[in-house]
Amino acid sequence: MRVRYAPSPTGSPHVGNIRTALFNWLFARHHGGRFILRIEDTDAARKIEGAEEEIMESLRWLGLDWDEGPVVGGDFGPYRQSERLSIYQDMARRLAEEDKAYYCYCSTERLAEMRAQQAKEKRPPGYDRRCRELPPSQRPAGIPPLVRYKMPVEGKTTFHDLIRGDVTFDNAVLDDFVILKSDGYPTYHLANVVDDYLMEITHVMRADEWIPSTPRHLLLYEACGWRPPLFVHLPIILGPDRAKLSKRHGATSLAAYRDQGYLPEAMLNFLALLGWSLDDKTEVLTKEDIVRHFSLERVGKTAAIFSLEKLDWMNGLYIRHLGAEDLRDRLMPFLDKGLPPEAPRPLSPGYVLAIASLVQERLKKLSDVVELTDFFFVDDLSYDVSLLLGKSLKRDLASQALELSIQRLKPMAVFDAHSLEETLRPLAADLGLKTGAFFGLLRAAVTGRAVTPPLFESMALLGRERVMDRLEQALGRVKAILGLTG
């Protein structure tokens, strides 16, 4: 079995696009077939420099390796359509010679006018076939022609979709579509059919939106005298507004999710579940699990909305299951990029390792680490004094609590989490404070935040010097307020 992922390099691939790649890859790996990457760069105008590299980078990030295609080569290359132009041109010429296609000289302006007229008269749009029977003698000179397929005017075309069953179209609703543009480039329809044939693709697995063009492709296979492959149309992925996922949905490119700190293994698991399921309960699956069980029979037919909530949960789950050093290594670049410049670099791997274990079960995304742990790296804690006083804490009590804490902390022989808790916990009672209120005060003083990793572990990691320093500073701030208001 041979399947392909055939993106056009018009930008960084979005998750819907990549999901199609994933299903092709899963299908190939499950059946021991070949997964081919083919770049469909037939639209010179929309082609974006660097997009091809981004496509490959996205595939690599998810771990979808291709057996043939750019970089790796293969026996059916080249795998970039812009390098296969003569093949399409020869084919278009052949079809024209066999009277299965014809040259069209209509200008873009005329076509636009025609469409406007059709719309006005509420007639179905489509080429009016003016050039269809144009004798060679009447061909205008000096106008580079394009080539159109000579669509049968009657009859029906039916194809069998592996997950949708038979789909039938009336040939009459199909117009004479362009197969070769006037710039010598093929359209998707021609290039796709020619390449799928020449590359011996057995299953064309692509998004739902291609269903309406499948009869054109089928007719093209027929015109060329080729046996068509099997067709599989995958449900599309919609944005939260139920429209087809596209650029305007914000962070839809796979790379954007990577940059936010989603793990590739979580993304792969999540994407696989968008349209495929193993059974009525299993949801957490490794790549190997999915490959082992993947089957077209369990691919659904309804469009799915790409919603972040479940992805976030799954990402957190995968983060929690990471080994300590693995997590540290993945966190490092996010800290490096996200921490303010005053945080000393390079970051200490040992220090980050300890921090990582403190936040592991608190992360949904790797990028969350910055907000959660910046106080470990930066000494200038800028927080509002009200954070120290809280809602119910009297000011004099706050200052008293800080003073007492400093006093008790000073003589501690070992400054570890356990000893810290042993010396500080009784203090709450001594002060007549609830532990929540007391620890909240200390937390604010030491971290400048209301929400942090566990207090004693954090204090131990920060070290005696910094903790004492921050407590003193907090005390000073509370006292300043006391003095101000009497």
Add this chain to the structure above:
RNA sequence: GGCGCAUUCGUCUAGCGGCCUAGGACACCUCCCUCUCAAGGAGGAGACCACCGGUUCGAAUCCGGUAUGCGCUACCA
């Protein structure tokens, strides 16, 4: 407008004629645990299976129609 595809909790889905007074997960709510936040544990609420007709002893499951959504309708893919 034409053509096509789809239609089960807010979301992802299980279900392929009786196991369904519809199962799981995320999100949500409550409680427990607890130094905050998480994580974890225990509960809860949430779907008249889009609607209307058939077929059948019996339908979420089969058939037809309607509605709605989405897609296609380019010298884009």
